[in-house]
Amino acid sequence: MNFFIGTWLRRIASTFALTLLMVIGGVIIDQAYLDNPIGEGTLGVTAEEGYDMPATTEISVTADGVDSIKIDLKSELGDFGGDLEVLAPDGQMVFQNRFALRHYPATLMPNPAKWQIFNVRSIGKGTYLVRLTQERPGRAKVFFYQGPFLARMGTLPLIAAFIILVLSFTFSSKKLSASKPVEQ
Known part of the structure; x- marks a missing residue:
């Protein structure tokens, strides 16, 4: 050697x-x-479920760090838009934003246009409630990240x-x- x-x-x-x-x-x-993944899930309702619009779905995520929470939304079914709200563990609203998602067919190459990415300030450890209010039927996959x-x-x-x-x-x-x- x-x-x-x-x-x-x-x-x-x-x-x-x-x-x-x-x-x-x-x-x-x-x-x-x-980015460090801390959770994932689905949000939204489809036309087959028969809910009146606008409809609201919720998911909770537990954040342990001090870094901001990154939320990635991707449409799984349908083109739709609405409001995304995040409530802190103490119940105060820390984020509210409008979004619009388009459903793109699956491809081998990455397509950043499929995603809506939001950064939410973290006010401490605890369980955050993420609420999606949609105007048209559709379903989105949501991923949560916090820190490196x-x-x-x-x-x-x-x-x-x-x-x-x-x-x-x-x-x-x-x-x-x-x-x-x-x-x-």
Whole structure:
């Protein structure tokens, strides 16, 4: 094994570059790749359920951190719009905003137009109530995030280092031993 310092610097640089490529790839596929997930669910009613419009559905999420809460909405069924409200654990409204969602067919490539993303200030630990009031029938998938995903940030460099290590052993040059003469 060659312990020349240039080799180790090259491997560290390769590990850093591979980690960066993995993070960029993850963020291209999912904008919330480095965000810490704290919950998910569905909101909304469909026409088949027979509710009068406007209709209201609710979901609760428990937030433990001090960072703002990120809410990602994506239409699962139908094009619809309405109001999104978030109530803090003490009952006060901390967020209210109008939204409009369009349903897009599933594709292999990421489509940021499918999502409505909202940031809600956190006023402390507890259970937040998210209320969606819609004007037309439709159903949305909702994801909640709070703070950075530290476990993912810590393991990505380890995974990259393992890949670099395997590649360096796989493609390392084989040196001939002095005890075995080369036959011609």
